[in-house]
Amino acid sequence: MVDVTPADAVPPAEVAEMELYHPHSWWTKYVFSQDAKVIAVQYSATAMAIGLVALMLSWLMRLQLGFPGTFDFITPEAYYQFITMHGMIMVIYLLTALFLGGFGNYLIPLMVGARDMVFPYVNMLSYWVYLLAVLVLVSSFFAPGGPTGAGWTLYPPQAIMTGTPGGQDWGIILMLSSLILFIIGFTMGGLNYVVTVLQGRTRGMTLMRLPLTVWGIFTATVMALLAFPALFVACVMMLLDRLLGTSFFMPAIVEMGEQLQHNGGSPILFQHLFWFFGHPEVYIVALPAFGIVSDLISTHARKNIFGYRMMVWAIIAIGALSFVVWAHHMYVSGMNPYFGFFFATTTLIIAVPTAIKVYNWVLTLWRGDIHLTIPMLFALAFIVTFVNGGLTGLFLGNVVVDVPLSDTMFVVAHFHMVMGVAPILVIFGAIYHWYPKVTGRMLDETLGRFHFWITFLGAYLIFFPMHYLGLMGVPRRYAELTDMNIMTESAHHLNSFISIMAFIVGFAQMVFLFNLIWSIRHGREAGGNPWRATTLEWQTPETPPAHGNFGKELPIVYRWAYDYSVPGAKEDFIPQNVPGSFGPSREPA
Amino acid sequence: MSVILVFLLVIAGFAGWWLSHQRLTAKPWLEQGVAGDVVGFDRSSLPTAKIGLGVFLAVVGCLFSLFTSAYFMRMGLSDWRPLPLPRLLWLNTGVLALSSVALQCAVVAARRGQVDMVRLGLATAGLTALAFLAGQLIAWRQLTEDGYLLASNPANSFFYLITAMHGLHILGGLVGLGRTSAGAWNGMRRERLRLSVELCAMYWHFLLFVWLCIFAVLAGWAATFVSICQRLLT
Numbered sequence: 001m002v003d004v005t006p007a008d009a010v011p012p013a014e015v016a017e018m019e020l021y022h023p024h025s026w027w028t029k030y031v032f033s034q035d036a037k038v039i040a041v042q043y044s045a046t047a048m049a050i051g052l053v054a055l056m057l058s059w060l061m062r063l064q065l066g067f068p069g070t071f072d073f074i075t076p077e078a079y080y081q082f083i084t085m086h087g088m089i090m091v092i093y094l095l096t097a098l099f100l101g102g103f104g105n106y107l108i109p110l111m112v113g114a115r116d117m118v119f120p121y122v123n124m125l126s127y128w129v130y131l132l133a134v135l136v137l138v139s140s141f142f143a144p145g146g147p148t149g150a151g152w153t154l155y156p157p158q159a160i161m162t163g164t165p166g167g168q169d170w171g172i173i174l175m176l177s178s179l180i181l182f183i184i185g186f187t188m189g190g191l192n193y194v195v196t197v198l199q200g201r202t203r204g205m206t207l208m209r210l211p212l213t214v215w216g217i218f219t220a221t222v223m224a225l226l227a228f229p230a231l232f233v234a235c236v237m238m239l240l241d242r243l244l245g246t247s248f249f250m251p252a253i254v255e256m257g258e259q260l261q262h263n264g265g266s267p268i269l270f271q272h273l274f275w276f277f278g279h280p281e282v283y284i285v286a287l288p289a290f291g292i293v294s295d296l297i298s299t300h301a302r303k304n305i306f307g308y309r310m311m312v313w314a315i316i317a318i319g320a321l322s323f324v325v326w327a328h329h330m331y332v333s334g335m336n337p338y339f340g341f342f343f344a345t346t347t348l349i350i351a352v353p354t355a356i357k358v359y360n361w362v363l364t365l366w367r368g369d370i371h372l373t374i375p376m377l378f379a380l381a382f383i384v385t386f387v388n389g390g391l392t393g394l395f396l397g398n399v400v401v402d403v404p405l406s407d408t409m410f411v412v413a414h415f416h417m418v419m420g421v422a423p424i425l426v427i428f429g430a431i432y433h434w435y436p437k438v439t440g441r442m443l444d445e446t447l448g449r450f451h452f453w454i455t456f457l458g459a460y461l462i463f464f465p466m467h468y469l470g471l472m473g474v475p476r477r478y479a480e481l482t483d484m485n486i487m488t489e490s491a492h493h494l495n496s497f498i499s500i501m502a503f504i505v506g507f508a509q510m511v512f513l514f515n516l517i518w519s520i521r522h523g524r525e526a527g528g529n530p531w532r533a534t535t536l537e538w539q540t541p542e543t544p545p546a547h548g549n550f551g552k553e554l555p556i557v558y559r560w561a562y563d564y565s566v567p568g569a570k571e572d573f574i575p576q577n578v579p580g581s582f583g584p585s586r587e588p589a
Numbered sequence: 590m591s592v593i594l595v596f597l598l599v600i601a602g603f604a605g606w607w608l609s610h611q612r613l614t615a616k617p618w619l620e621q622g623v624a625g626d627v628v629g630f631d632r633s634s635l636p637t638a639k640i641g642l643g644v645f646l647a648v649v650g651c652l653f654s655l656f657t658s659a660y661f662m663r664m665g666l667s668d669w670r671p672l673p674l675p676r677l678l679w680l681n682t683g684v685l686a687l688s689s690v691a692l693q694c695a696v697v698a699a700r701r702g703q704v705d706m707v708r709l710g711l712a713t714a715g716l717t718a719l720a721f722l723a724g725q726l727i728a729w730r731q732l733t734e735d736g737y738l739l740a741s742n743p744a745n746s747f748f749y750l751i752t753a754m755h756g757l758h759i760l761g762g763l764v765g766l767g768r769t770s771a772g773a774w775n776g777m778r779r780e781r782l783r784l785s786v787e788l789c790a791m792y793w794h795f796l797l798f799v800w801l802c803i804f805a806v807l808a809g810w811a812a813t814f815v816s817i818c819q820r821l822l823t
Contacts, residue, residue: 118637187648194644199637208617225644226597229652233659244739246746248663264668264743269659272590308617316608323597560617581621
């Protein structure tokens with residue numbers, strides 16, 4: 001036992017108190033607020049609202065795939081528009097915004113023991129620019145020609161040509177502008193998250209005492225700050241190609257019998273830029289999920305996280321490695337085989353730190369006092385789903401396996417499992433976990449369990465069969481599959497089944513939304529620390545925490561975030577701000 | 590993509606150096622008490638605003654590295670016709686350097702507490718930066734008059750795009766400089782003013798550095814340098 005300083009000899013906190021902006025009116029308190037917690041709720045609500053649109057788009061897509069030819073209003077053009085907007089909204093405007101803008105804003109200041117983000121004004125601007133980006137995106141639904149139908153990867157040349165919905169109309173212009181705005185807004189927020197973790201930590205909160213949630217969000221934000229510029233560059237250049245007739249990406253091309261003015265551009269250049277952003281993006285979404293799930297498992301299994309150091313190192317290693325794997329999305333672009341070999345190797349190496357994390361979660365559960373609360377159920381479901389999606393990632397990471405499977409439903413199944421369903425399960429778990437802190441009330445338990453089982457089992461019933469469809473050779477991105485030889489009758493039945501499951505799972509999300517709104521008023525009173533957790537956000541004097549988070553004095557941190565079930569301690573958890581050492585059984589290693 | 594990978598390598602090196610000072614090998618489950626203070630590993634003593642600006646400059650650096658990466662990849666294709674850079678750019682470079690020097694003088698003055706000199710430095714820096722932007726616009730005019738239009742060749746497109754991006758960043762910096770100047774004239778607290786001037790200077794030096802790099806790239810020296818390196822390696 002290394003007791004670094006005797007508890008009674010601790011001098012008062014020396015952290016410079018930040019000057020908080022004190023709101024004077026309702027508008028500056030709830031609308032143009034500089035309080036990170038309000039901004040977090042604004043971010044989350046906006047992200048969920050636009051996510052609901054994306055959910056409905058997926059229903060429309062499933063209507064077409066499950067019952068082809070039944071619905072006249074779903075033309076091939078409309079189908080492509082649904083698919084594009086669904087993908088783009090889910091990946092960027094929902095997952096990225098919710099994890100970093102939502103959970104990042106709420107949890108970072110509270111968990112590191114800060115009064116607020118370090119640059120509150122910039123933080124507020126970040127949300128409003130994000131909202132503007134969302135509004136521009138939504139406006140493309142009402143623009144002449146509708147939203148873009150270029151696929152969420154927006155590959156040129158097709159993205160800005162006549163045949164593609166929105167290509168020569170407003171759709172693609174609004175899409176690119178919206179992304180540019182999103183990146184500007186995100187950069188403002190991202191600066192806050194990074195610098196707050198660096199400089200806002202309270203006394204005693206060393207980096208190695210940070211909860212893994214903060215580590216995950218911090219690393220993901222650093223990655224996002226370095227990866228989003230690639231998308232920015234790609235968007236600006238494509239916008240110039242579309243509006244001013246430059247030829248960054250556009251080759252010489254004949255459209256409807258007419259030679260376009262573009263000449264010599266390189267679509268592959270766009271793919272490099274896009275995936276240089278696109279692959280880190282997977283981990284920008286995954287790392288906060290990894291961090292949050294570690295905390296959920298530890299708290300609800302009443303056991304310290306297994307291998308904390310390894311977990312931190314693995315997060316850093318995954319973050320670094322994810323920048324040198326991007327071309328595995330481009331195996332079929334005709335690249336040099338040695339290139340493919342290099343990227344396949346780096347891709348498979350990422351499996352090592354990722355597997356370390358999975359083993360550590362399982363070992364944290366081992367002989368833990370597992371409480372099957374709703375957050376825990378979602379965390380367990382995440383592990384299963386993530387392993388499942390990760391294993392098919394090993395298939396697709398190999399060039400020889402990827403080439404035949406590329407552009408089939410197998411890929412759709414893979415990425416929905418690993419970066420669609422898995423992070424969303426964590427988001428649900430996290431909302432059930434932290435909702436009591438945000439509102440002071442618990443979410444309804446019965447509705448929650450209903451929501452969990454339908455979502456978890458339903459998501460499997462949707463995406464697991466897609467693997468088989470993919471192995472049969474059923475292509476993705478096709479609006480109409482009726483007259484193809486590979487589409488046997490059983491494949492059609494499977495598609496209808498998947499569609500029906502998609503409606504059921506979507507319906508369960510409505511129950512969740514109802515629960516969110518209903519429980520604000522009618523939920524059971526939660527108290528300050530309903531899960532009996534150790535981290536600082538549960539130790540605030542008020543619930544929901546007031547502006548400034550910690551009352552008169554900032555907490556002082558004496559221990560790491562995972563002191564659960566310490567032998568000799570009175571309770572089975574010791575909050576981070578409780579001094580003193582407990583238990584004779586823990587020997588220095 | 591090699592330029593951006595080199596840039597990221599530099600960032601990774603810096604991050605690694607920083608992390609190596611953060612006791613990542615500590616065993617937090619064995620350490621209780623206020624460890625951070627005793628061992629002396631905690632927050633940086635640098636002002637938070639400077640760290641924030643540093644992180645932002647890393648993002649800006651990333652952006653320009655990516656433009657440069659795209660430039661080199663596009664350059665390899667057959668339709669690339671390099672454009673002659675107007676000689677005015679040399680003058681503009683000098684003006685921008687002057688702007689940086691003026692701000693550095695303002696920093697020195699702010700540290701000594703000479704408010705008059707700070708005002709002089711800020712005003713000179715602002716005016717020279719505006720002169721730089723005007724010079725860039727005139728350079729654009731010259732090029733378009735000589736028939737080097739935006740869309741007629743990718744080399745032209747990149748020239749306009751990259752100089753425009755750099756100009757926009759200078760323009761953004763001028764907003765910050767304006768706020769600092771307003772503070773200098775309206776009697777901002779001495780410590781605040783010093784920090785504010787230092788932040789401006791940091792941003793200005795960085796944008797000067799970026800300009801020198803992209804000037805080298807656009808003039809083709811960077812490509813020559815790279816090919817010499819490649820020949821040495823093979």
